[in-house]
Amino acid sequence: MDVSHILDELNDAQRAAVTSDDQHLLVLAGAGSGKTRVLVHRVAWQIQAQGLNPYNVLAVTFTNKAANEMSHRIQAMLENPVPELWCGTFHGIAHRTLKMFNKEANLPSGFSVIDADDQLRIIKRIMKDEKLDDALWPPKQIQWLMNTWKEEGKRAKSIKTGNDLQKKAALQVYTHYEKKCIDEGLVDFAELLLKSFELVQSNSVVKSYFHKRFASVLVDEFQDTNTIQFKWLLEILSNQTLVTAVGDDDQSIYGWRGARAENILGFEKNFKAANTVRLEQNYRSTSVILDAANALISNNQNRLGKNLWTESNKGEPITLYQAYHEQDEARYIADTIKNWMNSGGSYSEAAVIYRSNAQSRAIEEALLRIRVPYRIYGGTRFYERLEIKNAMSYLKLAFNPGDNLSFERAISNPPRGIGQKTLQNIREASIKFGTSNFAAARQMSEEGLLATKAKNSIDAFIAFIEDIKNNLSILALSEAIDRLINFSGLIEVYEKEKGEKGKTRIENLEELVTAAKIFEEDFPQDTPLIDIAATFLDNVSLDAGDAQAGAHEDAVQLMTLHSAKGLEFPLVFMSGLEETLFPHIRSMDSPDQLEEERRLCYVGVTRAKQKLYITYAEIRKIHGSDVFNPPSRFIREIPAELIDEVRPRASVTLSYERKSSQAPKDFKISEGISLGQRVMHKKFGQGIVLNYEGTGDSARVQINFDNAGSKWLVLSFANLEVL
DNA sequence: GTATTATACCCTTCT
DNA sequence: GGTATAATAC
Numbered sequence: 001m002d003v004s005h006i007l008d009e010l011n012d013a014q015r016a017a018v019t020s021d022d023q024h025l026l027v028l029a030g031a032g033s034g035k036t037r038v039l040v041h042r043v044a045w046q047i048q049a050q051g052l053n054p055y056n057v058l059a060v061t062f063t064n065k066a067a068n069e070m071s072h073r074i075q076a077m078l079e080n081p082v083p084e085l086w087c088g089t090f091h092g093i094a095h096r097t098l099k100m101f102n103k104e105a106n107l108p109s110g111f112s113v114i115d116a117d118d119q120l121r122i123i124k125r126i127m128k129d130e131k132l133d134d135a136l137w138p139p140k141q142i143q144w145l146m147n148t149w150k151e152e153g154k155r156a157k158s159i160k161t162g163n164d165l166q167k168k169a170a171l172q173v174y175t176h177y178e179k180k181c182i183d184e185g186l187v188d189f190a191e192l193l194l195k196s197f198e199l200v201q202s203n204s205v206v207k208s209y210f211h212k213r214f215a216s217v218l219v220d221e222f223q224d225t226n227t228i229q230f231k232w233l234l235e236i237l238s239n240q241t242l243v244t245a246v247g248d249d250d251q252s253i254y255g256w257r258g259a260r261a262e263n264i265l266g267f268e269k270n271f272k273a274a275n276t277v278r279l280e281q282n283y284r285s286t287s288v289i290l291d292a293a294n295a296l297i298s299n300n301q302n303r304l305g306k307n308l309w310t311e312s313n314k315g316e317p318i319t320l321y322q323a324y325h326e327q328d329e330a331r332y333i334a335d336t337i338k339n340w341m342n343s344g345g346s347y348s349e350a351a352v353i354y355r356s357n358a359q360s361r362a363i364e365e366a367l368l369r370i371r372v373p374y375r376i377y378g379g380t381r382f383y384e385r386l387e388i389k390n391a392m393s394y395l396k397l398a399f400n401p402g403d404n405l406s407f408e409r410a411i412s413n414p415p416r417g418i419g420q421k422t423l424q425n426i427r428e429a430s431i432k433f434g435t436s437n438f439a440a441a442r443q444m445s446e447e448g449l450l451a452t453k454a455k456n457s458i459d460a461f462i463a464f465i466e467d468i469k470n471n472l473s474i475l476a477l478s479e480a481i482d483r484l485i486n487f488s489g490l491i492e493v494y495e496k497e498k499g500e501k502g503k504t505r506i507e508n509l510e511e512l513v514t515a516a517k518i519f520e521e522d523f524p525q526d527t528p529l530i531d532i533a534a535t536f537l538d539n540v541s542l543d544a545g546d547a548q549a550g551a552h553e554d555a556v557q558l559m560t561l562h563s564a565k566g567l568e569f570p571l572v573f574m575s576g577l578e579e580t581l582f583p584h585i586r587s588m589d590s591p592d593q594l595e596e597e598r599r600l601c602y603v604g605v606t607r608a609k610q611k612l613y614i615t616y617a618e619i620r621k622i623h624g625s626d627v628f629n630p631p632s633r634f635i636r637e638i639p640a641e642l643i644d645e646v647r648p649r650a651s652v653t654l655s656y657e658r659k660s661s662q663a664p665k666d667f668k669i670s671e672g673i674s675l676g677q678r679v680m681h682k683k684f685g686q687g688i689v690l691n692y693e694g695t696g697d698s699a700r701v702q703i704n705f706d707n708a709g710s711k712w713l714v715l716s717f718a719n720l721e722v723l
Numbered sequence: 724g725t726a727t728t729a730t731a732c733c734c735t736t737c738t
Numbered sequence: 739g740g741t742a743t744a745a746t747a748c
Contacts, residue, residue, distance in 0.1 A: 063737075091738045115738085124742095140733090189738045257737065356735050358739085381737095386741090419725045451724090542738065562736045584735055600736080623734065623739070 003049040006041050006077070010034075017277040018042045019049075024271035026222075026264070027246040030308040031293065031606035032284030032568065035246050036070060039218055042244055043085075044077040046216050054082040056215040058236075060090055062224050062254075064542070065377070066566045067092065070220065086214075090229050091189060092542055094196035098187070099538070101206050105199045110400040110534070111185040113541035117384060118405055119143060119188045126176045137169045145170040146177065150190035151258035153197065153228045184402050184436065190228075197232040211238035221566070222247030222267065226258035230266065243271065249304045250297050253562060253600045255592070264304070282308050284568050284609050286315025292612070292638045293605040299637050300595045317644040318612045320635065325619040326359070326576075330366035332615060333573050337556055338370055340571055347373055351557040351569040353604055355582040358622075359575060360558050367556060377559040383540050387494065387505040388512055392540065394484050398469040399537060402436040410465075411441075414489040416457045422450075438465075464488070473530045478516035480533065485509050561604045572608035574601075577616040578629035601634045614643075618688060618704050628704045679703065680721040 007015055014034050017027050018041045029035035043059060046052040059074070061067045071087040086093060095113065098105050114122075123139045123146075126132075145167065149159060156174040161167035181187065187195065200207050217237060219225070222245040225233070237243060245267050252261035260266075268274045282290050290310050297303070323329035337350045352363055352374075360376055367374045382388060393409035400406070404427075411418050429449070430440035442462055445455050464487070471480040485491060490509065494502040519539070520532050557569065576582055582601070587593035605612060616631050635643075677689045687705035703720075 089738070113738095138733095192738085254737075256735085358734080361739090415726065417725070421724055453724095560736060581735095586735070621739095 022275035024274035029279040032282040033279035054085040059087040061220040094192040108185040200235040210236040216242040218244040223252040223261040282310040323617040326362040330362040334366040350571040373555040375555040414493040570610040577632035
């Protein structure tokens with residue numbers, strides 16, 4: 001077979017990596033150097049040039065988006081669908097393993113995957129039962145501690161807490177949590193990895209399955225592997241397995257999730273005679289963008305070090321826009337995208353990226369206002385929305401009656417006359433009977449242990465769940481979900497909800513039906529309906545919601561910096577570059593975390609191919625109140641000559657909305673000084689007047705200084721010079 | 724006992 | 739800005 005197409009258009013380093021005969025290959029690849037490309041071509045090379053069966057290949061990545069992308073590119077390269085090639089996230093593959101070997105893993109066949117939200121709920125319940133003070137030990141911290149243990153591969157029984165009271169509390173929760181999850185057939189994200197690791201390690205059948213099946217294992221974004229993932233990897237490899245790891249220490253941004261970039265070094269240590277190939281030529285960005293990225297990342301101490309270069313032309317300078325507030329920032333971004341579109345670009349070439357999901361709102365509003373279509377990745381994930389979780393809890397319960405979490409959610413939404421008291425009774429009965437809450441409720445009803453009113457509604461509820469269960473084998477999934485939604489009474493509840501909220505909730509529920517419809521189309525005609533439903537349920541827990549309608553429309557892409565990794569766009573906006581936001585306040589006092597923030601910024605900058613915009617706002621509303629932050633330090637770390645600074649037009653007034661109790665925006669605080677006025681202070685330098693209080697000699701003004709941040713000053717002492 | 728309304732309180736990033 | 743808990747109305 002002619003395989004030259006695999007090697008065409010590769011540079012020497014890429015070709016060396018693709019065709020390497022070494023059993024253990026490490027590719028250190030800078031941003032935009034063709035990392036994924038090497039991975040895809042290497043798979044094609046192994047299959048088409050070396051005759052490897054796709055069935056014997058495993059490709060692992062970190063996000064669903066990256067996995068889908070890789071899978072598509074491999075199939076395009078091979079010009080053949082290869083469903084037998086395993087390609088997925090660590091979590092997805094672990095999940096698949098547990099489904100295949102659920103008996104060996106001691107899990108019920110219908111076990112459910114729970115998200116961080118569900119996990120927190122369970123922790124809160126346990127803390128209540130165990131009488132642990134949640135003011136003293138915030139459940140979130142307990143959750144974090146517990147997941148950290150899990151990510152290190154530790155079970156409750158093997159943990160030593162010493163005298164650390166918080167750890168003791170966390171361990172107490174962990175112990176009960178483990179039991180609860182086993183009893184109810186629940187598996188959280190960290191548990192997927194941990195259990196799957198333990199399974200491969202301890203079960204020779206499973207282990208030899210992996211060893212025999214996977215002759216070639218490829219791992220993308222290797223710098224993001226955590227302890228348990230690395231250990232899992234070591235377990236599934238035989239001493240013949242071909243291993244390809246691709247990574248970039250400068251793009252390690254998951255330290256907070258237990259990722260250890262040192263695993264890159266561990267690779268060379270664990271696999272003797274590992275060959276390392278470096279890819280340092282960048283094909284993605286203009287030299288301006290690359291220079292900015294290099295300058296920025298050179299501020300980090302902790303690096304393996306590499307030298308990214310490019311042959312591409314200089315390109316346009318980076319545009320820095322200083323906005324008055326987040327609405328102004330959003331408006332600027334929206335207008336600029338519209339202009340891009342009007343001058344022949346397409347919406348999908350533009351991406352707006354930000355540090356935290358909450359920032360998307362202002363941008364969405366601005367895009368909506370001028371009717372620019374957009375698509376959000378992540379955010380409050382579709383399947384994490386309240387109304388969707390409520391609807392899905394019925395489905396989950398139909399599949400896994402032992403799932404008490406779903407039982408409680410379903411029976412309480414919509415309200416059906418079963419309140420906390422009855423629920424508590426059911427919980428107690430289930431402990432007494434040694435069954436699930438669902439079974440206990442049924443038994444209580446049968447044994448006449450319920451008041452008539454409660455009995456009636458519980459009987460109806462049980463019948464409804466049975467009905468759903470039946471429907472799942474005789475109706476299309478989307479049809480079954482449609483009925484579930486319409487007969488559950490959820491719609492009626494949301495119809496009564498005031499304002500837009502209820503309306504969007506109902507729209508989301510309709511979208512759930514659409515998502516199910518799209519999902520079921522991918523299955524062959526003769527697939528049992530119940531299997532489609534089961535697969536849907538599994539996907540929902542692990543997938544951020546790419547099955548959403550409108551996925552392929554031409555739309556601006558909105559996402560966090562984290563989810564932007566691995567993607568590239570001609571036009572990129574990095575928004576909200578303000579201290580405390582980016583770098584985030586919770587990462588500012590630890591040097592390690594600050595370096596991770598900088599790597600995050602590096603990831604953001606290197607997403608841009610042609611043109612990069614950086615924006616920040618002087619005033620930003622955070623949790624309802626105004627915050628004034630100086631521009632991010634990362635802006636200053638980019639050489640000034642690469643930046644073209646733009647300030648709002650003088651004619652733009654502060655459209656910032658003030659409460660009526662406050663002064664009109666054009667109010668003169670004092671002679672020559674009004675809101676928005678630029679002034680000079682002899683100690684703090686230049687700044688802009690943002691706010692004031694009081695009058696006369698006691699008047700105080702708030703000024704956001706360019707270099708000194710925002711300060712309140714007494715006007716009569718400040719000696720401000722009007723500029 | 725349950726449903727509704729009001730107040731308190733949190734708030735990064737992803738699987 | 740939204741949700742979870744607490745206090746009150748049904």
